[in-house]
Amino acid sequence: MWAGSLARIGRKPPKLVVVGSNPTPPATISGGELVFRFDIHAYHFVAVSNSNIFQQSSLYNIFEELIMIEGVKVTKYFGGLKALNEVDFYVDNKEIVGIIGPNGAGKTTLFNTISGFYRPDSGKIIFEGRDITRLKPYNIFRLGIARTFQIPRPFLKMSVIENVQVGIHARKRYISRAEANREALRWLEFVGLHEKKNFVANQLTHTERRKLELARTLASEPKIILLDEIVAGLNPTEVVEMTKKIETIWKDYRIAIIWVEHVMRAIMSVCHRIIVLHQGSKIAEGPPTLIGRDKKVIEAYLGESYA
Ligand SMILES: Nc1ncnc2c1ncn2[C@@H]1O[C@H](COP(=O)(O)OP(=O)(O)OP(=O)(O)O)[C@@H](O)[C@H]1O
Ligand SMILES: [Mg+2]
Numbered sequence: 001m002w003a004g005s006l007a008r009i010g011r012k013p014p015k016l017v018v019v020g021s022n023p024t025p026p027a028t029i030s031g032g033e034l035v036f037r038f039d040i041h042a043y044h045f046v047a048v049s050n051s052n053i054f055q056q057s058s059l060y061n062i063f064e065e066l067i068m069i070e071g072v073k074v075t076k077y078f079g080g081l082k083a084l085n086e087v088d089f090y091v092d093n094k095e096i097v098g099i100i101g102p103n104g105a106g107k108t109t110l111f112n113t114i115s116g117f118y119r120p121d122s123g124k125i126i127f128e129g130r131d132i133t134r135l136k137p138y139n140i141f142r143l144g145i146a147r148t149f150q151i152p153r154p155f156l157k158m159s160v161i162e163n164v165q166v167g168i169h170a171r172k173r174y175i176s177r178a179e180a181n182r183e184a185l186r187w188l189e190f191v192g193l194h195e196k197k198n199f200v201a202n203q204l205t206h207t208e209r210r211k212l213e214l215a216r217t218l219a220s221e222p223k224i225i226l227l228d229e230i231v232a233g234l235n236p237t238e239v240v241e242m243t244k245k246i247e248t249i250w251k252d253y254r255i256a257i258i259w260v261e262h263v264m265r266a267i268m269s270v271c272h273r274i275i276v277l278h279q280g281s282k283i284a285e286g287p288p289t290l291i292g293r294d295k296k297v298i299e300a301y302l303g304e305s306y307a
Contacts, residue, residue, distance in 0.1 A: 068093045068224055068256050069114070069145070074123035076109055076280075083109040085280040086123065091224065096250050096257040098271035098288070100264070102301050105277040107260040108150055111226045114258075115147050116140040128223075142171060144223035148230055150260075152209040154201040154216075161197040163212055164188060167219035187215040191245065206233055210242070218249065224256040225249070231263050239266050246270060264306065268292065276301065 069091050076084040084106045091097050099107050112118040114125055116137035124133045132140055146167075154163050164184035168175060175183075188194040191211040196204065204212060210230055217225050227246070231239045243266045249255050250270075261267040267274070268288040276284040276291060278300040284291055291297055298304060 067091070068095075068128060070126045071110075071114070072124050072126070074110070074113055074120050074125065076106075076113055076118055076120050082280045084113065084120070087277070087280075087282050089275055089282070091256050091258060094250065094254050094256055095273070096246070096259060096271045098267040098274040099258060099260045099277060100262070100267060100274060100291075100297075100301065101277035101283075104279075105301075106280040107277055108228055109280075110277070111147055111228055111258075111260065114140075114226060115145060141220070144171075144221070145226070146217045146220050146222035146224075147226035148210075148213045148217050148228055150228040150232070152213040154204070154209055154212050156200070156202040158201055159197065160193060160199050160201055160204070160212055161185065161188065163201055164215050164219045167216040171220045184215075184219060187219045190218070191215045192241075207238055210234065214242075214245070218253070218255075222255060224258065227257060227259045227261075229261055230259070231261060231266050239263055242266075243270055264302070 067090050071087060071089045073086040073088060074084050075082070075086055087106070087110060089097075089110075099110065101107055109118065113120050116132070116135055116139070120133060124131055126132065127140075127143060127145060130143075132143065132145075135143075155166065158166075161181070161184050164187055165180050168180045168183050172180075185194060185197065188197055191214050193208060193211045193215060196208065201209070201212065210233075214227075214230065230246070231242050234242060246257065246259065247270045250257055259267055259271060268291075271288055273286065274284075274288050274291040275282060276294070276297050278296075283300060284294045284297050286294070292302065292306060298306060
């Protein structure tokens with residue numbers, strides 16, 4: 001299946017040319033600079049290098065320099081309910097991937113599983129080549145995977161700036177008070193909350209709490225952030241504003257992003273790739289333009305009016 005895109009790797013010639021096996025196209029070795037990326041729906045991969053053909057089950061082994069995080073057949077049950085059903089996913093370094101799907105599709109469960117709040121019943125999660133499936137949330141966070149919550153959870157009795165400082169101290173043990181203060185202020189300015197730095201968090205509006213959540217997350221200097229419905233409940237102007245910030249996080253700060261959202265105009269406008277979950281299973285994956293026209297996705301989630 002040659003549905004994947006063609007990625008140009010400018011820095012060095014590829015070590016491998018990778019082809020999907022579904023069905024397997026003729027294997028060729030290329031001396032040039034082009035590497036084929038294939039549709040992730042193919043579960044088996046064939047990598048060709050110096051005439052040797054070998055099978056790989058982990059994408060990371062193939063795309064060492066590209067893949068940041070990868071989930072392999074991630075499955076999670078709640079009693080008899082299969083909340084995640086063998087979900088495969090990956091995120092390149094410096095990529096914004098969107099996850100959409102109806103209520104109860106398993107989106108938040110996937111985030112909880114990546115960040116260590118839940119342990120999958122089977123499958124694994126690999127971050128920068130390391131299996132993190134069994135790590136505790138705090139250790140996963142220390143590696144550079146930070147998240148926001150669908151319902152913001154600020155420390156309500158602490159000031160706004162103290163909330164952000166918590167994010168900083170959580171990852172950097174040795175940082176002076178003054179430096180932490182400067183850093184926190186920098187992120188509050190970024191999200192547009194600096195004028196309220198001394199407010200107590202419970203005085204913030206819903207929108208401001210979302211901004212604080214983002215500032216706290218960014219302050220931990222993550223490599224990847226998981227955003228769970230960060231624009232839910234915002235008005236249209238605020239949605240545009242927040243969407244721009246998310247794009248800046250990727251563009252200027254080079255942080256990879258997985259973004260779960262129901263607000264289609266937001267997520268479809270900035271994500272490079274969209275994964276669609278439905279009843280715990282991945283039913284589609286691809287660029288926003290194709291996902292918007294995908295019959296299965298329209299039927300399960302977007303509705304006819306979207307297309
Ligand atoms: N801790 C839990 N215990 C039992 N069932 C749960 C738990 N968390 C989630 N579920 C169930 O798992 C399924 C997936 O829930 P999840 O919260 O991941 O959906 P979601 O895609 O994030 O939905 P939404 O768009 O409404 O946020 C749902 O049927 C939900 O009721
Ligand atoms: Mg959710």
